[in-house]
Amino acid sequence: MTSALRQSGKERKMGKALIIGAGGVAGVVVHKCCQNSEVFTEICIASRTKSKCDALKKQVEEKGTKTKVTTAQVDADSVPQLVELINKEKPDIVINVALPYQDLTIMDACLETKTDYVDTANYEHPDTAKFEYKYQWAYREKFEKAGITALLGSGFDPGVTGVFCAYAQKHYFDEINYIDILDCNGGDHGYPFATNFNPEINIREVSAKGSYIEDGKWVETEPMEIKREYDFEQVGKKDMYLLHHEELESLALNIKGIKRIRFFMTFGQSYLTHLKCLENVGMTSIKPIMYEGREIVPLQFLKAVLPDPASLGPRTVGKTNIGCICIGKKDGKEVHYKVYNCCDHQECYKEVGSQAISYTTGVPAMIGAMMVMTGKWKKPGVYNIEEFDPDPFMDALNKWGLPWHETFDPELVD
Numbered sequence: 001m002t003s004a005l006r007q008s009g010k011e012r013k014m015g016k017a018l019i020i021g022a023g024g025v026a027g028v029v030v031h032k033c034c035q036n037s038e039v040f041t042e043i044c045i046a047s048r049t050k051s052k053c054d055a056l057k058k059q060v061e062e063k064g065t066k067t068k069v070t071t072a073q074v075d076a077d078s079v080p081q082l083v084e085l086i087n088k089e090k091p092d093i094v095i096n097v098a099l100p101y102q103d104l105t106i107m108d109a110c111l112e113t114k115t116d117y118v119d120t121a122n123y124e125h126p127d128t129a130k131f132e133y134k135y136q137w138a139y140r141e142k143f144e145k146a147g148i149t150a151l152l153g154s155g156f157d158p159g160v161t162g163v164f165c166a167y168a169q170k171h172y173f174d175e176i177n178y179i180d181i182l183d184c185n186g187g188d189h190g191y192p193f194a195t196n197f198n199p200e201i202n203i204r205e206v207s208a209k210g211s212y213i214e215d216g217k218w219v220e221t222e223p224m225e226i227k228r229e230y231d232f233e234q235v236g237k238k239d240m241y242l243l244h245h246e247e248l249e250s251l252a253l254n255i256k257g258i259k260r261i262r263f264f265m266t267f268g269q270s271y272l273t274h275l276k277c278l279e280n281v282g283m284t285s286i287k288p289i290m291y292e293g294r295e296i297v298p299l300q301f302l303k304a305v306l307p308d309p310a311s312l313g314p315r316t317v318g319k320t321n322i323g324c325i326c327i328g329k330k331d332g333k334e335v336h337y338k339v340y341n342c343c344d345h346q347e348c349y350k351e352v353g354s355q356a357i358s359y360t361t362g363v364p365a366m367i368g369a370m371m372v373m374t375g376k377w378k379k380p381g382v383y384n385i386e387e388f389d390p391d392p393f394m395d396a397l398n399k400w401g402l403p404w405h406e407t408f409d410p411e412l413v414d
């Protein structure tokens with residue numbers, strides 16, 4: 001049996017979440033669930049290393065949360081271990097903020113225990129640095145039959161960017177023909193090279209070939225081949241580069257009238273120079289090599305010597321600006337629209353002890369879980385975030401720390 005609250009009707013108001021992972025993003029999810037004790041009456045934090053979960057529990061208990069917090073050890077690569085934990089804890093929902101490698105094992109465990117599921121990044125096999133939704137979309141029928149919801153990609157990008165596009169479509173457009181998603185981190189952590197979320201996942205993402213969708217087809221580019229300069233609100237002028245990003249795949253299907261959709265991310269010169277050197281000497285490779293009689297993956301070794309993203313909070317200053325530019329038509333007239341959020345690294349640190357990259361991912365993960373748990377987005381099946389009504393999520397962003405702004409006269413990207 002799952003939580004009694006789970007059985008109590010369509011508009012459920014409160015319940016228990018099992019949070020898997022205890023890294024940078026999980027830390028924010030834990031803090032935000034504990035601020036939202038009316039909905040998250042209980043949480044269990046589970047990860048490979050239980051002491052990291054215990055440290056998070058201590059932090060929120062010292063802040064006087066009303067949410068009951070427990071912790072557990074789990075290897076999320078093991079379906080039997082996950083099933084045992086879910087059966088013991090009986091959560092209403094599992095929030096997966098471990099790594100993309102664990103998406104399918106956690107979805108399998110949710111199916112077996114009939115528990116709702118939320119994540120922030122799509123499945124990726126450790127041996128192939130390629131983001132694709134096909135593996136998770138293959139669970140649609142099974143989730144529908146089991147009567148449970150999987151909400152995919154409830155971070156910022158993917159996540160809020162999908163909600164922004166759904167909101168634009170619902171309120172301002174008959175059709176959206178062009179979308180540019182712009183992800184700017186204008187923050188400075190003072191290190192010559194560090195990544196603001198898991199280094200292994202970050203470097204796999206940015207060293208892959210770029211791509212965008214035009215007229216229904218993927219167009220591939222060399223890594224960092226397409227560069228533009230953009231003047232970001234509250235940050236200033238930054239160089240940004242076209243990357244492949246997972247939400248392009250689902251938005252191209254779910255938003256009406258798309259002719260072209262692209263994703264750009266900013267990078268500082270120091271980050272790019274270090275990345276190039278590391279690539280040139282083979283340190284970003286995911287192919288195992290033999291070192292002193294044992295097999296190691298160079299990128300995993302590199303991760304071990306880089307700063308832990310969760311430790312960057314105290315030293316990072318500046319702001320992020322992430323948003324979407326939509327161009328399309330309403331009542332036959334051309335509409336230009338931009339919706340974005342700016343987030344200050346130090347404000348995040350003061351509130352939850354994390355930098356803004358973890359914050360901008362963890363807040364939407366909590367909100368997505370709240371949408372499903374309270375019944376607003378409860379629908380059996382597997383869904384990308386833009387398939388739900390964006391309005392309650394947009395309201396929750398304003399309430400829970402990620403207020404957004406809109407303009408009908410944005411700078412465009414050529």
Ligand SMILES: NC(=O)c1ccc[n+]([C@@H]2O[C@H](COP(=O)([O-])OP(=O)(O)OC[C@H]3O[C@@H](n4cnc5c(N)ncnc54)[C@H](O)[C@@H]3O)[C@@H](O)[C@H]2O)c1
Nearest residue numbers: 021022023024025048076098100121155156157158197198
């Ligand atoms: N959508 C977005 O906007 C966005 C942005 C940043 C990060 N993310 C995603 O958020 C997730 C977390 O990122 P992070 O920066 O917190 O990473 P992190 O490395 O700081 O944390 C990952 C956590 O998962 C745990 N973990 C890893 N493998 C495990 C296993 N087999 N069993 C149990 N626990 C395991 C680790 O111990 C760690 O606590 C990643 O999937 C990342 O891709 C999404």
Ligand SMILES: N[C@@H](CCCCN[C@@H](CCC(=O)O)C(=O)O)C(=O)O
Nearest residue numbers: 156157185195196197266267268271
């Ligand atoms: N929401 C993002 C966060 C990625 C930020 C990565 N940018 C690098 C830039 C590093 C630099 O220029 O110093 C970062 O680690 O912040 C996502 O989609 O994954």
